Amino acid sequence: MRLFIHSIIVIALSIFIISCDSSSEKEELIGIGLNSKVSECGGFTETKSIVKTLDEETSCNDMLNWNYNSETKVLSLQNDNVGLNCCGIHSITAEKIDNKYIVTEIDKSENGARCGCMCTFSFAVEIPNVENESINLVLKRNIEENEETETPLETTIDLTQNSGSIIIQEQSGFVCGGK
Numbered sequence: 001m002r003l004f005i006h007s008i009i010v011i012a013l014s015i016f017i018i019s020c021d022s023s024s025e026k027e028e029l030i031g032i033g034l035n036s037k038v039s040e041c042g043g044f045t046e047t048k049s050i051v052k053t054l055d056e057e058t059s060c061n062d063m064l065n066w067n068y069n070s071e072t073k074v075l076s077l078q079n080d081n082v083g084l085n086c087c088g089i090h091s092i093t094a095e096k097i098d099n100k101y102i103v104t105e106i107d108k109s110e111n112g113a114r115c116g117c118m119c120t121f122s123f124a125v126e127i128p129n130v131e132n133e134s135i136n137l138v139l140k141r142n143i144e145e146n147e148e149t150e151t152p153l154e155t156t157i158d159l160t161q162n163s164g165s166i167i168i169q170e171q172s173g174f175v176c177g178g179k
Contacts, residue, residue, distance in 0.1 A: 033094030033103070033125040034074075041119035043080055062152070062169040064139065068159040073131055075159070077103060078124040079139065081171060087115035088144075092123040101127060104140040104149070114145075134158045139168070 060081060067076045077094075084090070084107050091106045105123045139153035152168050 031093045031095035032127060032129075033092065034128055036092045036094070036123075036125040038090040038092060038124075039122040041086055041121065043120055043122040044078075044124070061167045061171050064153060064166045064168055065164075066157060066166075067163040068130065068157075068161075070159070070162070073129055075101075075127040075130045075135070075157075076124070077127070077137075078122060079105065079168070080122045081120045082123060082141075083118055083120055083171070084143070085109075085114045086117040086119040087113060090121060090123070092125050094125045094127050096127075100136045100138055101130075102138045102140060104142055107141070107143045109144050130159065133160050 062081050062083065063079070065078045065080065068074075069076075082105060087110055089106075089108045089110055092103065093106070094101065094103045096102070103125060135157050137153070137155055137157055138151060141150040141152055143150070153166065155166060157164070157166075
């Protein structure tokens with residue numbers, strides 16, 4: 001009888017330990033976005049940028065830059081100069097719902113803590129298998145402290161142009177070097 005109880009305790013403890021082992025968890029792929037990345041404070045350096053800013057005069061604005069490769073059918077999106085709190089965990093996702101591509105930029109606090117400063121960040125993602133001549137794109141921004149997810153941009157992009165830039169919000173002050 002002691003052996004039976006001992007065996008049950010060992011099995012129960014083994015199940016408990018395995019269920020608590022975070023290394024056994026698998027990373028889930030969310031949506032359709034590939035090569036998603038977010039810059040450190042200040043935006044991407046030239047070498048890490050996936051899309052080049054087209055207009056130097058508007059480069060300090062919150063701007064979505066895009067590039068479409070018609071051979072590979074990949075749409076590259078990069079949103080530059082997104083003003084957020086310096087302290088946070090940032091990510092970007094992309095998904096296709098019905099006939100819309102929805103890109104969501106996510107800003108979460110680090111264990112509820114934020115800093116007393118603002119920074120600009122760049123968010124980038126690539127969307128594969130885009131075969132239409134134009135797409136409907138919705139850009140959402142999910143900031144943890146806000147009650148609702150913002151939708152700073154909802155537009156149609158003409159992919160036959162191969163690349164472009166869309167100003168989401170004109171900015172001045174610290175973002176534009178005091179301009």
